[in-house]
Amino acid sequence: MDRTIAEIIREILTRLREARSRQPALRALIEVRLAGLSADEEVLGLLARALGRGPGELRRIASWLTDVLDSTGPRSLHRCVSVSCGAKGAADFWAEFGPCLERAGLGREVVPVHCLGQCEQGPSLALGERVYTAGADLVVVDDRPWRESPFSQES
Numbered sequence: 001m002d003r004t005i006a007e008i009i010r011e012i013l014t015r016l017r018e019a020r021s022r023q024p025a026l027r028a029l030i031e032v033r034l035a036g037l038s039a040d041e042e043v044l045g046l047l048a049r050a051l052g053r054g055p056g057e058l059r060r061i062a063s064w065l066t067d068v069l070d071s072t073g074p075r076s077l078h079r080c081v082s083v084s085c086g087a088k089g090a091a092d093f094w095a096e097f098g099p100c101l102e103r104a105g106l107g108r109e110v111v112p113v114h115c116l117g118q119c120e121q122g123p124s125l126a127l128g129e130r131v132y133t134a135g136a137d138l139v140v141v142d143d144r145p146w147r148e149s150p151f152s153q154e155s
């Protein structure tokens with residue numbers, strides 16, 4: 001008998017609890033994708049309740065993740081490797097999530113940058129003006145009108 005969506009979500013959440021993931025929302029949404037489920041309202045509602053999060057927060061992460069993995073545009077994924085994010089575990093974060101994103105189908109270039117303006121909630125990953133902040137397990141919009149493009153570490 002096929003497993004129900006609720007059973008698959010329960011299994012994913014059990015694995016994340018056992019792994020003591022520090023970014024359960026992003027990790028769960030990647031696992032949902034790897035399980036062949038779409039992050040529809042039912043799935044987002046189940047995850048939001050189980051994680052004690054707002055459905056809007058999950059929806060924003062799911063939308064960001066879809067764009068990171070599916071968009072065909074030339075934009076890079078910017079990964080902050082600067083001091084604050086480094087002190088908050090950027091290397092460990094990327095060691096966990098880089099392979100997860102690869103398995104989920106990441107095809108875009110990942111560019112190390114010096115800062116994405118979200119130092120307090122880093123480590124940070126940005127696609128355009130939307131930044132995933134691993135410290136908060138949230139996607140925020142960097143809408144500072146004066147911000148400059150991230151300063152790449154590569155030429």
Ligand code: FES
Nearest residue numbers: 080085116118119
């Ligand atoms: S040091 Fe990473 S966002 Fe500022």
